[in-house]
Amino acid sequence: MADANAIEDTPELRARWGNFAWTPENAAKAATIRARYPEGRQMSCTIPYLDLAQRQVGAETDTQGWLPIPVIEFVARELDMAVIRVLEVATFYTMFNMHPVGKYHVQVCGTTPCWLRGSDEVFAACKNRGMAKGKTTPDGLFTLTEVECMGNCASAPMVQINDDNFEDLDYDRTAAILDALARGESPKAGTQEPGRHTVEPLGGPTTLTAMVSENHDYRGEW
Numbered sequence: 197m198a199d200a201n202a203i204e205d206t207p208e209l210r211a212r213w214g215n216f217a218w219t220p221e222n223a224a225k226a227a228t229i230r231a232r233y234p235e236g237r238q239m240s241c242t243i244p245y246l247d248l249a250q251r252q253v254g255a256e257t258d259t260q261g262w263l264p265i266p267v268i269e270f271v272a273r274e275l276d277m278a279v280i281r282v283l284e285v286a287t288f289y290t291m292f293n294m295h296p297v298g299k300y301h302v303q304v305c306g307t308t309p310c311w312l313r314g315s316d317e318v319f320a321a322c323k324n325r326g327m328a329k330g331k332t333t334p335d336g337l338f339t340l341t342e343v344e345c346m347g348n349c350a351s352a353p354m355v356q357i358n359d360d361n362f363e364d365l366d367y368d369r370t371a372a373i374l375d376a377l378a379r380g381e382s383p384k385a386g387t388q389e390p391g392r393h394t395v396e397p398l399g400g401p402t403t404l405t406a407m408v409s410e411n412h413d414y415r416g417e418w
Contacts (some may be wrong), residue, residue: 260301261294297339310353321370360385
């Protein structure tokens with residue numbers, strides 16, 4: 197049985213991506229990135245170059261983007277690096293996709309804080325819209341991935357969809373976001389809790405309120 201996680205390198209992929217090159221706009225961005233580093237330190241461009249390449253593939257395929265082997269080889273040539281060194285970076289960071297994904301890459305946090313706060317409901321909303329972990333929906337719209345902590349524990353559970361985080365989720369809020377994306381809309385990113393702006397405590401501060409009041413009263417005398 198073939199390994200579903202194996203990195204593909206087929207004649208079809210070579211035919212499609214073997215002539216990959218920067219668009220004029222991305223060539224200018226790549227030059228700007230490279231200029232940030234001293235001569236001989238071009239390896240420092242590996243992560244931003246891979247990100248730029250993935251975004252270009254995404255723009256060409258109307259997806260979130262991924263990194264076919266010929267594209268990784270192109271980045272290696274651009275930076276005068278061994279292909280394996282660039283591949284090591286691409287496969288280490290989960291921000292890089294080594295397989296095709298959908299237009300929206302739905303990355304649900306399943307780590308303990310999100311799980312305790314109801315990430316199972318987030319997964320349920322995804323499942324009821326035809327998603328399965330590690331798969332892309334037949335219409336090519338959504339790819340579902342379970343990921344580790346992404347640092348939004350104070351507003352758990354959360355999901356990252358392409359470049360946006362959506363926080364304070366439950367089943368209905370998740371479903372509404374997915375439905376909006378399916379309609380071609382751009383739902384509000386960030387917390388979905390009414391009246392909350394970032395991760396400030398709901399209902400206002402509950403500790404050190406007297407100190408805040410005293411500092412405010414005497415501020416003019418400091």
